[in-house]
Amino acid sequence: MHLLSINDLIVRFRTHDGTVYAVNGVSFDLDEGETIGLVGESGCGKSVTNLAVMRLLPRPAGRIDGGEVVFEGQDLLTLDESEMRDLRGKEIAMIFQDPMTSLNPVLTIQEQMVETIQAHRRVSKSEARVRTLELLGMVGIPQPEARLKNFPHQFSGGMRQRVMIAMALALEPKLLIADEPTTALDVTIQAQVLELLSRLAAEHGTAVILITHDLGVVAGMTQRIYVMYAGYVVEAAVTRDLFARPRHPYTVGLLHSIPRLDAQPGEPLIPIEGAPPDLRHAPVGCQFAPRCAWRQDRCWQEMPPLDLVDPNRDFVATGPQATHRAACWNQPTPEEAVAARPLRSGFEPAPPPAEAGS
């Protein structure tokens, strides 16, 4: 049994402008102690997926329209609010991009952390305080005794994110969801926080879902990666496999469009032309088709399933043997992935169908 298994999750938002198709059938699994990456651009549904796991979608607009979220054998979508509240923080914790807005500005660090601990554990205030001190020391806050009475604004960005990590790990959750935990931080501080996060997760055996737009961050941190685009998982693979043999045109495009620190001088960037789709339109066909150099006629009509790249292998969902899957009718070959364009002679990307009118 997996620690977490998300099956065909569908999330929609009802807004004044119509329905937003935020997550359109996302499935993934996670085992205990694993770290996986969820990669994609803003609006690809990576954060919404995890808010749905925590049942923290903004209400009344956000709505889970289908699927299940099975955590330790229990479908979280069937729990009532008080059961869910019990679970949050204790079993599944979350840290957000901006530590300033996720800490309460009018409470001291001690007050917030003691409150968190006492909400879930039957301990006295002084016991909770001892635990708080221990946690702050663990995340490397200098002189934790002196900082207990400080307010969030008295901490720097990196220190605040450390406090957030301390709070998230206070109850030793089995799963930690880190949503862009270092995006607001400087590179050297990012390195500190990532190092801390991976060390603590390993020590406590915590499973981590790392949500980020930065392929560099997931390359060094995760065992497996799910690439998302417009509410779909378009490619899933073991981290090394994904970088060595990307099989979805979007992944290929992403890898070629970011400058690498170790690139050869003069190595050109190959951008992905166009922009991500408007999620207010019901998805038809592959959502990446308008930007894809490999598209065929059917890509405009049918969304390809997330299928095994190598059909001869048996499907393994998690762990280091997890099978490489991609949702693409016309997968780039390894040579094409290197060149970032189709190499077959005479191949032209299929024009949009006439009736779609563009």
Add this chain to the structure above:
Amino acid sequence: MSEMSEMSGQTIVPASGIPGQTAAALPSARPLVEITDLRMYFPITQGILISRHVGDVRAVDGISLSIQRGETVGLVGESGCGKSTVGRTILRLYRPTSGRIVFDGQDITTAEGASLRAVRRGMQMIFQDPYASLDPRMTAAGIVSEPLEIHEVGVKSERHQRVRDLLATVGLDPSYGDRFPHEFSGGQRQRIGVARALALHPDLIVADEPISALDVSIQAQIINLLERLQSEFGLTYLFIAHDLSVVRHISDRIAVMYLGRIVETAGSRELYERPLHPYAVALLSAVPIPDPLVEGRRRRIILSGDVPSPSNPPSGCHFHTRCWLRERLGNPDRCVAEDPALRALSAGHQVACHFAEEVDGSAEQVQVTGRSPGAGGVAAAPVLATPTAPAGPPPRPRDRG
């Protein structure tokens, strides 16, 4: 103040050592921009009725930099290091506390009024936030034509045509000119910002984090656009960013800043291959590389603590409080007592560290062998970078076994 005297000699050698740089090939060419010992202090005041001057935020604390015509100079550093202030001071959006700014042979340090406005035609800025830097109540065409109107360029019909040309130049459909900023995506908005910066045929464009607010798949579009425009119009860029990979990609030369000072400057390839300042080494090692094979082999220097406040910078070398090299050398007092001057260790490579000779930047860095073939292995050679005999230990992802 004793530290003032230490800061002389921070002059950056022109980019003579950079191959493939056409503009720098002309040795007699005077730099387009030359700043000397520039300081920009922002006063900290206290009191409501009578405000007392109680200190300064030393955003820029004595830097010298020259930018050749046609060159791209990258200015990197973490937030609060003063890199944006340098850019804004060069454009004379601030009046510098001291120092000298020479633009195209003209001293503009204290220029004002009409003469400043005239100078500003030659220098433009691209801002970080494509949402905040465009007036939401103006159309795209109105935004792009505003600089033309301010400087009274041409008659109305000529301006109209120029705006259409500019929009086409940056890859926007000229018929979109009637639309308002909210009707564009982030990448398109940044294109409008670029078109506005180009309107007056500037010589210098200061690009302050022009892509960091954009989505990953859009960033490359804007980088490529900026590179194309540079070769088309012979532009000179001061490219300010925190992302070293981007800066390295676009720049001919890079200056690394820390707490208001330039700590190292070198050709971009040289800086990456042989960083000499302990801060630059740490900064480079902290940048994640999107390749698990490389990541698994890298040594990462984790700096302890945060950047000190620029209102009360540490004495001597500003970096000494976090320096890993100083620790390794047994915490020599010289770092605390004495400001390191920027000195040349090789042609075009300058560093402000007393012990730069002890830094073996290449040893601290990645071994660039055996990259994942799929991950941007578009090396110049058509042959696939086959990892025949991988140097070093077998790559091991940093997992928990």
